Amino acid sequence: MNLSADYWKLYLVTDRDLARGRSLVDVVQPAIGGGVTAVQIREKDLGASAFLEEAMEIKRALNDSGVPLFINDRADVALAAEADGLHVGQADLPAAAARRLIGPKILLGVSVATEEEARRAVSDGADYVSVSPVFLTATKPDADRAVGLAGIERIRRAVGSTPVLAIGGIDATNARSIVESGSDGVSVVSAIMTANDPRAAAQALRREVDAGLEKREPKW
Numbered sequence: 001m002n003l004s005a006d007y008w009k010l011y012l013v014t015d016r017d018l019a020r021g022r023s024l025v026d027v028v029q030p031a032i033g034g035g036v037t038a039v040q041i042r043e044k045d046l047g048a049s050a051f052l053e054e055a056m057e058i059k060r061a062l063n064d065s066g067v068p069l070f071i072n073d074r075a076d077v078a079l080a081a082e083a084d085g086l087h088v089g090q091a092d093l094p095a096a097a098a099r100r101l102i103g104p105k106i107l108l109g110v111s112v113a114t115e116e117e118a119r120r121a122v123s124d125g126a127d128y129v130s131v132s133p134v135f136l137t138a139t140k141p142d143a144d145r146a147v148g149l150a151g152i153e154r155i156r157r158a159v160g161s162t163p164v165l166a167i168g169g170i171d172a173t174n175a176r177s178i179v180e181s182g183s184d185g186v187s188v189v190s191a192i193m194t195a196n197d198p199r200a201a202a203q204a205l206r207r208e209v210d211a212g213l214e215k216r217e218p219k220w
Contacts, residue, residue: 007068008128008163008185009209010202011038014058018193024054025061027198032065034202036192037185040070040087048076055081070109075101085109087130090117099125109165113147115158122162130187131155133168134178137190149181156182172204179212 012031014024028039041058043051055077059069068084071077075098078086085107088098095110102108110121111132118129136146146168147155156164166178167187175186186209195201 005163005184007038008165009037009213010035010206011040011070011165011167011185011187012036012192012202013040013042013072013167013187013189015042015189015193018190020194025057027193028058029061030197030199031192031202032062032067034199035206036067036202038068038070038085040072040085040187042072042189044073048074051077052080055083059083068107070107078102078106085127087111089132095121095124095126111167112155113151115154118155118158122159126162128163128165128184129155129159130165130167131183132166134166135169135174137169149177152178152181152183172201172208175205175208176212176215179209180216182216184213185209 016024019027039058041055051074055071059081062069070085070087071083072087073092075086075093079102086098086102087109088095089111095108099108107127108125109128109130110126112118112121112129113132121129131147131152133146134152152166163184164182165185165187166183170178170186170188171191178186188205191205192198192201
């Protein structure tokens with residue numbers, strides 16, 4: 001799959017526990033209308049069959065939108081759903097093994113917290129890295145200490161032109177500064193999943209991301 005710079009601007013990671021009783025589709029569809037550029041389904045507790053069913057439902061909702069679908073952790077589900085991408089963390093399937101499983105046509109993202117992890121991820125076949133966590137957040141209670149804006153800049157320099165995302169404690173109040181620090185976009189969970197109006201929440205985030213990208217100096 002061809003990479004597009006637009007994929008990384010506003011990357012939504014789903015969490016059914018934060019959807020306030022709504023289905024994932026009921027959150028994802030308006031969020032896309034508000035400017036979400038990629039969707040990752042994250043399900044730690046669903047079995048493979050239920051996860052695949054959910055992935056196919058979201059994939060149908062993304063039809064004709066141009067928004068790619070990523071699957072968290074489960075290479076089998078990503079392949080079965082013919083998803084656009086797979087995302088793995090440091091405790092998940094190693095990036096090199098994931099790349100061997102999914103082949104060259106599916107995008108691979110890896111969560112990283114250090115320059116060493118980022119360089120290794122790219123060497124092992126990652127198409128993009130996600131710096132995590134930028135700030136501490138309740139959605140990742142087991143996360144290591146926050147890397148902050150300085151961590152984003154260090155990892156940006158470490159991976160060169162490889163796309164960099166940032167996740168963890170991000171909302172419309174800090175998205176611009178995160179992009180200005182070197183990220184190509186932001187990845188959010190609660191900022192959209194818990195919003196009364198997912199479309200409006202996405203619009204507010206996209207405005208800040210786009211403004212940050214426009215202002216950012218080309219120093220990387």
